[in-house]
Amino acid sequence: MNISVEKQPNCTATLRVEVPSETVKSERDNIVSTYASQARIQGFRPGKAPKKVIEKRFADQITEELEERLTRKAFDEALQTQDIKVLNFGHPALFNTEESGAITFESVLILAPDISLPEYKGVSISAPSAEITDQELDQQLETLRERSAEYHDVEDRPAQAGDIAVINYSGTVEGQSIEEFVGRPVGYIAGREGFWMKLDEQSFLPGFAAQLEGANKADQRTVTVTVPDDFPVSELHGKELSFEVTVNEIKEAVLPELDDEFAGKITGGKGLDELKEMLRQRMGYEKQRQIDDMKVNQIVEHFNSAVDFDLPDALLHQETQSQADQLVQRGAQSGMSEDELAAQREEIFATAGMQARTNLKTNFILQEIARAENLSVGDQELVSHLAQIASSRKENPKKFIKQLQREGRIPGIRNSMLVGKAIDFVLEHANVEEIPAETPETSEA
Structure with a gap:
C-alpha cells in the first residue's frame, strides 16, 4: 500500500x-x-x-x-x-x-498531541502530616455534640453569638431587588422565610450574623454587607447589599455532655474512649485521602504550568460537555432551580472548559510519562481490577466484564489504570516537604 x-x-x-x-x-x-x-x-x-x-x-x-x-x-x-x-x-x-x-x-x-515532557522526577510538592492531633480530635467531638444538640426557645434575653436566629429576609442592591439587579435568579441571596441562621461569621455573608446579635424576638433590622470577590454571583462582587430582616425566633443550642452515654448513642453501646479511637482511625483515613489528593493536585498544577500543547478539538468539546453535565448535576443536587442553572449557562461552560483543558493536558502528559518509563497494565491486572469492582457492586464478574466489553469501556478503564500508575511513579520520585497540619481540613464524621 x-x-x-x-x-x-x-x-x-x-x-x-x-x-x-x-x-x-x-x-x-x-x-x-x-x-x-x-x-x-x-x-x-x-x-x-x-x-x-x-x-x-x-x-x-x-x-x-x-x-x-x-x-x-x-x-x-x-x-x-x-x-x-x-x-x-x-x-x-x-x-x-x-x-x-x-x-x-x-x-x-x-x-495524540506532540509533547515535550517537562522534568517529572524530583517535582517539589508539600503536604501536612497524616497524624491526627488531639486538637483535631477534640474539634470532631465538638462537631458531633453540635449535631446532637437540642434547640430551646430563648425568651428572656437578646440573641448572642452561637444562637440560632429564625429569620425572614429580603435583599436589595442600588435600590433594586437583587434578582432585578442581576437579571436572573440568584437563589437564597435574594430572600427567604423561616431561614435558620447560626450567629457566627461562617454563616451567610461576612458581617451579616454579627448585625443580628442583640436582637430580640420580633425585632426588625436593616443589615448591610459588602459582597466578597469570591462569591459565586460575579455581578455582585464589591456591591453593598441591604437586607430587611425580621427575627421570628431565637433558639439556643444545648449540647449533650461528652461522656460514655453520649458515645453509646453514636457507637451502639461503646464508651467514650472507643468512640475516640474510632474517630481517630476514620479521620486518619480521610486525612490521608485528602493529602493524597493535595499531592496529585500539585503534580497536575506543575505539569499544566510547565508545558503547553494543542489539544484535539473533538476531545476538548466532549470533555467540556462532560464537565458541564457534572456541574449542572451538582448544582441541581445543591438545590438550584432549572432557571438558576440556565441563567448561569455561560459561567458553567467557561468553568467546564477550563477544567476539561486541564484534565486532557494532564492525561496526555501522564500517558507520555507511562510510555517513557515503560509502564503498562497487563491483562491479568486489568481483569483483577474489574473483578474487584464487580465484587464491590455485588455483580457477577464475568457478566460485568462482558457488559463493559459490549459498551466499549475496557480501553478507557485500562487507560485510567495506566494514568494512575504514572501518577504513583511521579509521586514516588517527588520531593515532599512536610507543612503544618492545619490543612487539609478533616471532614466531619
Whole structure:
C-alpha cells in the first residue's frame, strides 16, 4: 500500500491510501470465495455457484467487506510505518477505483498531541502530616455534640453569638431587588422565610450574623454587607447589599455532655474512649485521602504550568460537555432551580472548559510519562481490577466484564489504570516537604 499522512493543526491529520490493483484483486477474490463456499443459491448445489453469479448477487456486501478489510489493513500499516499516535482513525471516505483496479481513499485522523515532557522526577510538592492531633480530635467531638444538640426557645434575653436566629429576609442592591439587579435568579441571596441562621461569621455573608446579635424576638433590622470577590454571583462582587430582616425566633443550642452515654448513642453501646479511637482511625483515613489528593493536585498544577500543547478539538468539546453535565448535576443536587442553572449557562461552560483543558493536558502528559518509563497494565491486572469492582457492586464478574466489553469501556478503564500508575511513579520520585497540619481540613464524621 502507498500510505501518506499530512499533519494539520489541532491534532488532526489526513491519511491518504492507495491500494495496488493486485492487492485489491487478491482481497476481493478471497471474499468472493468465502461467499461462494457458504451461499445457497437456487439452481446450484452449495458451494458450486459460479463466481460471476456470486459477485452479482452479493455485489453490495462484497464491496462493503472489501472496503472494511482494506481500511483495517491500511490503518494497521499506518501505525507501523508512520510516526503518528492515533486516537481515532475516523470514517474513511472518498473511495475511488482507478482504471488500473487500484483503490484510493482518505480518512481524517485525530492524533495524540506532540509533547515535550517537562522534568517529572524530583517535582517539589508539600503536604501536612497524616497524624491526627488531639486538637483535631477534640474539634470532631465538638462537631458531633453540635449535631446532637437540642434547640430551646430563648425568651428572656437578646440573641448572642452561637444562637440560632429564625429569620425572614429580603435583599436589595442600588435600590433594586437583587434578582432585578442581576437579571436572573440568584437563589437564597435574594430572600427567604423561616431561614435558620447560626450567629457566627461562617454563616451567610461576612458581617451579616454579627448585625443580628442583640436582637430580640420580633425585632426588625436593616443589615448591610459588602459582597466578597469570591462569591459565586460575579455581578455582585464589591456591591453593598441591604437586607430587611425580621427575627421570628431565637433558639439556643444545648449540647449533650461528652461522656460514655453520649458515645453509646453514636457507637451502639461503646464508651467514650472507643468512640475516640474510632474517630481517630476514620479521620486518619480521610486525612490521608485528602493529602493524597493535595499531592496529585500539585503534580497536575506543575505539569499544566510547565508545558503547553494543542489539544484535539473533538476531545476538548466532549470533555467540556462532560464537565458541564457534572456541574449542572451538582448544582441541581445543591438545590438550584432549572432557571438558576440556565441563567448561569455561560459561567458553567467557561468553568467546564477550563477544567476539561486541564484534565486532557494532564492525561496526555501522564500517558507520555507511562510510555517513557515503560509502564503498562497487563491483562491479568486489568481483569483483577474489574473483578474487584464487580465484587464491590455485588455483580457477577464475568457478566460485568462482558457488559463493559459490549459498551466499549475496557480501553478507557485500562487507560485510567495506566494514568494512575504514572501518577504513583511521579509521586514516588517527588520531593515532599512536610507543612503544618492545619490543612487539609478533616471532614466531619
